[in-house]
Structure formats: structure tokens, C-alpha cells
Amino acid sequence: MEFISKRSRYVVNPLEEEDAIAEKLRKKGKEVIELNRGDPPVYFKTPEYIIEAYVSALKESKTHYVASAGVYELRNAVAKRYKRMYNIGVDEDSIIVTQGVSEAIQFINAAMINPGEKAILFKPYYPIYIPYLLNYGGIPLFEKYSERLKWNIDTDSLEKTIKKEASKRPKYMLITNPNNPTGTVLDRKVLKEIVELANEYDIFLISDEIYDEIVFNGAKFTSIGELAKGMPHMILNGASKDFDATGFRIGFAIIPENDKKSRQIKHAILQYAQARLSANAPAQYAVAEAMNNVKEHNASIRAMVKEIESRVNFATKLVNESSYLTAIEPNSAFYLFPRINKDILKIKDDREFVKRLLIEQQVQLARGSGFGEEGYVRIVALAEKEILSLAINKINEFCKQHSIKR
């Protein structure tokens, strides 16, 4: 009898290897430039008005267990936000507060997936989607965000796949919009087609919209909630990115409709939420207050997005000036996902690229294969321009040294 469960083999951290190398380098006294973590508060302090709201909750002794679905104040603030921003009507009972979107992903898979059942995911994917699906015996059915389509979804290919699988219908389809790792907002037209396909083939549609306010370069974001009115679907979001508060661990799932499937999944997720009692209480009150403080929030998010836009564009330009990496210009989040032009490099794959770059130049990126897309790297463009410039120069120097022409 093995001591560790079979399912645990699926819960591997694809970045563990690099993290261990970086840790060793730091222990040797070397400074590592980390462009691998999508963690805004490291670069932009969580706004003062949010901290103050959190402090108030603590001083008001809001330190006990709260409702498993989340405090009413936060669910109400979320409902008002969706009405205000997207004209989506959703009542408080359709919202469940989670410990980050990652917990929502866990609940979704626990609640929906029987062993052997499938879910449609898109490569490159947010890594966390995978272990929870596999952990519950689910099987991913991979479609693609296509580089050729500037990282949009090829809905013809998607339809073919769905048709092929129609008899053993996939349980859900999960899109990430705006996207991590590609930094792309999905086209409204593409989203409409996805909604139609989900509806036609009766596949529960989930949209992870955690970066919905970090959109720039003239792009326009559409929430799935606007297009999927009248059909079962779920929106995932949280305080981590828009409210610059990753460490609060406050996410939420919104299931706006009231059809049978929506009611069933709401009830099931609530039961999973009850089994862990509640999310952090004072953080929920803080986010509720922050979300209702539209004026302060708008000022903060606008300033942050403006600066992110400038940094992302700066990094993209620098990356594309060399011939070693080629990045589609992002219009959201804070990621670049450039292709490694391996034909001019003596580097086998993205894993070798990232490992050797880290060892030789002390710059840490995340490898594309960690997102299911070999041959790419993810660069987080949250650091100040001087750091980004220094790091990209080091990347170019590294590539030059491993260039075939050299």
C-alpha cells in the first residue's frame, strides 16, 4: 500500500524546479530578478483606503466566523458592482465568497466532476485549473488560445471538438478573460460564439475574469455575464488583482441565473464552502467597503492600469526588438507570453531556457510548458522600467550567448 494517494501525483507545482534553483542562488548571495510572479501589491502598494477599511473591520472586532457563503455586505457589494459596471442583475444569494479563485476552482471540480468526465480548457492555461480537475478524476479536453489569432479562441476548431464529444458531453468549459498568461482580452464576437456553442451543446460555461479592470491599449473587455443572460453560467472574480490585494485571499463565484443547473451548482458549492466554515472575516468586510467606494477605487485602478500599460508596452517593445523572442502585444493583465525562436537558439526547450537563464543571468521567468504551451515563456511586466530593462537586456545577452550564429 502506497502511503500517498494516487491522485496526489497530479498536484505538482510546475515551477517547483525553478523556485528551488532561485532559492539556492539567493542563499549564495546572488540577487534574482523575479519576473515570474503575478503579484501586483509587491509593486503597487495596496491602496490606503482599502487598508483603512480592513483596519476598521479589525477594530470593530469582526474577527469571528462569518457566513460560509460570505458576509452579506460583500455579496451585496459584488452585486452592485456587476450592476454598475456590466448591467448584470444578480442577487446576493447567487454569489459565494471563496478563498481566492483557486478555491472556487476546487469547489467547481469537486461539485461537478465524476471520475472520467471531461472539461474543456484552453492552452495556454492558468496552471491551477489542471490539478483540481485531475484530482477529482476529470479529463481535460484541450482547445487553444491561438497565437495566430492574437491569442483569441479558434471557435471553428472548438466547435469541431465539441461535436466530436457531443455524446459524452463535457461537464464545463472554462475560459480566462482577460487571459493569464497571454495578456489578451477575448473578442466580443468570439465570446458570443462561445456562448452559443455552450448553449447549443449544453455545456456549463465558466469565465475567470479576475483581471477585468486591468485592460488597456484601447481594448474592451466583455463579461460573459452580458452575453450569457438566460443560460446557466458562472463568473469568477476577486479582490486579488483589481483591488491589488492578492494576500487577502478573497475571491468569489457568481452564478446569476436561476435555472435548475444554476441552482444545483450554487447549492453544491455552498455545501463545500460550509465544510470549511468561512473565508477570512475582516478581509471580506474590507473588500466590501473598498468595492462600494467607487470614487477611491476608480482613482486607484486608473493610476495602476495606466502605469501597468506603460510598463507592459515598454517590455513588449524591448522584447520584440531582439529576434530571439516574439511577443503578441498584450492588452490586459500584466503578462507577456513571447515565443522562443528556437530555430536561432541552441536551446532545447522552454524548460532549459528558463533554468539556464536563471542560473546564468539570475532572471526568473515562468516556462510556457507550465501553462501547457511548450516553447514560450511568461514575463510579468509589473516591475519598474529600469528593472524590466535590465532583465530584458540580460535575457538578450543570454540568447546571444546561446545563439546558433555565434
Add this chain to the structure above:
Amino acid sequence: MEFISKRSRYVVNPLEEEDAIAEKLRKKGKEVIELNRGDPPVYFKTPEYIIEAYVSALKESKTHYVASAGVYELRNAVAKRYKRMYNIGVDEDSIIVTQGVSEAIQFINAAMINPGEKAILFKPYYPIYIPYLLNYGGIPLFEKYSERLKWNIDTDSLEKTIKKEASKRPKYMLITNPNNPTGTVLDRKVLKEIVELANEYDIFLISDEIYDEIVFNGAKFTSIGELAKGMPHMILNGASKDFDATGFRIGFAIIPENDKKSRQIKHAILQYAQARLSANAPAQYAVAEAMNNVKEHNASIRAMVKEIESRVNFATKLVNESSYLTAIEPNSAFYLFPRINKDILKIKDDREFVKRLLIEQQVQLARGSGFGEEGYVRIVALAEKEILSLAINKINEFCKQHSIKR
């Protein structure tokens, strides 16, 4: 194809029915005395020095993602606490911070249990142990905390069960000490025998010690870590009860030894922790500082335990003065778990007792069957004596009205 997974049927909240009734009563304007929630900060404000530590962490912008295993400061504080309190040597890498003990329970079952494998639990159990085990296809093997032994474990019965199962060895054995719902500290002698059995039959031993500082009436608590030195085991604890901060959702798992099994389970749990990124960051720093502030903590916990002791004893005396309920005198936590003397009552079972008591007298208890022990109720004795007195009078009045002699 059912939309909701088969495993979800196991994730039911045994108190949902009562909660729904209480909610309805409140909507009708009736006041419900809730003696059903083990939530100390509702009755004893989280101490000021902990709130201040939390506020400091927020003002120092500790609001980003932190290590999945927990911040070093907290793991270090936990290690020092165990050295100081129990002379248990454990290094920081043997500690994993979780979002409450409930998350640790989830990780344990995910990491250890293959479908069809067994785990030894004891009735009456803490309800959350069950859904996570069943959810991963595990099978509980129930032994008993025996009322006859003042809620201690009958180790002869336990040994028989283990012997019977020796060929298909249970994966783990989980005890709760001090105990919820019985309010009992397990005897050191009983614990020694349990450790020996776990060792002899190679069953991984887990002790949930979340109430370890809430011990009174002269009882003495022994951590499993003191007795299980040199053999694989795990201690669960957290900030919820000893630090009077349930709403922080900060728990931890300690796996002190360095044998193969201990290393495997540490690694597996860490991987599950990585899949959810991290626990709330500022709360971790707050608990670390609180745990290191021995002087303030000792003053707070002593005052709280003294008051709890007084309230528990007051409630126990009142309950036992009637002939309708009989409670073993608790010596820890803040629960009474009296038997319903059904032979003198026209009440079918604990479910009917709790429902009718709630509807007729607006006093909410938790039914024993929710803890796997039909015929009992759990009373939380955290409220002020006037409230406890009022509630227990109402319980007695209710029993009188449903008495057979009436």
C-alpha cells in the same frame, strides 16, 4: 448524466435544517438564543494586542502572496511555541500553515486516501472530518469516545477493531484532544496506549489539538507530540480558539518527525497548499507576533479560560439539576454534550428535540446525530451566565412540557 458529482452527496451540512428554521424565526422577529456555535470571539473580543499586530502587518503592506507553506515568521513562532509549551522539537520546514484546521483535514484526505481506503475516527466526531474523507472515497472505521469512560477512548475495543482490520490497514487514525463535542481531555495513559497501537499496526496518527490551552477543572492536557516522538504523526492546531480569532482562518499542521512517511505526507500537503497559493497574509503575521508575545498571550488566555471554566461549570450544574439531560462534567473547550433521557420524554430523537426546542423556545442547540451520536445534544457554554441560565431554564421548561409524566 447528473449535473452534480456523486461525491457531493457526502458534503451535507448536518445543521442546515436547524439553521434554516432559526433564520425563519428571526425573520418573524423572534430572538433565538444560539448555543450552537463554538465561536469564542463572539463572546470574548479578540485581544487588543493581536488586533494591533494585525493592523501593523496591514500598515506594513504585507498584503501580497506569501509562501504556500506559510510565512517563515509564523512557522518559526509555532516551532518556538511547541518547544516552550511541550518540549517538542520541530523545525520550520515541518510546519504547514492552512486556512483553518478544516483545510488541513481536506489536505490530509486528499493526500492519503485512495478510494476504498479506511481511516479510524471516533464518535462523537467533529462533523467536518467526515465529508472530506467520504469525498475522496474513503471509508470511516468508527471507534468510540465512551461516555462510560467519561468520554475517554476504550483502547481494548480500539485494539480489537485494529486487529480485525490489520490486513487492510487503515491509513490514519484521527483523535480530537481536547475534544469537541464532549469537552474532555484524553487521559495521558489512554494516549500512550493509542500511540503504541498506532506504532504497532503502522497507522499514521493525527491529533487535532485546537483547544490545547482551553483546559480547566484541574485537567492536564498532553500533546501527542510528547508521546509519539520517533514515530510518524501529525498535530493540528491553529489560532481560532487559543488566540480567540476564528475569523482569521489560520490553522497549521505539524509533522515533526523525519521518517519516510512523514517526509512524504509533508511534501504532498505542501503541494496541495501550493495549488491554492497561500493563506491570508496579514493574518499570518498577526498570529506570529501574537504567538511570540508570551506575556500578553498568557494573560489573555488565562482570563478567558477562567471565565469559560466558570460558565461551563455553571451550565453543567444547571443541566444536571434537571433529570431530563445528563452531562459528564467537561474539563476543556467550551462544550457540554449531555445525553437526552428519552425514557422520560415524549421525544423520538435528538433531531426532534433540537427542532422542537428551537421552534417552541427559540433556543438553538446542535444535535448529537450531527456528530455521529444520536440521543445527545451539544450545548456551547460561551455565553454569559444570565443567557446560559435563561436558555437552560427554557430547555427544562421544554422538557417538562414533553415529559412522559406530564
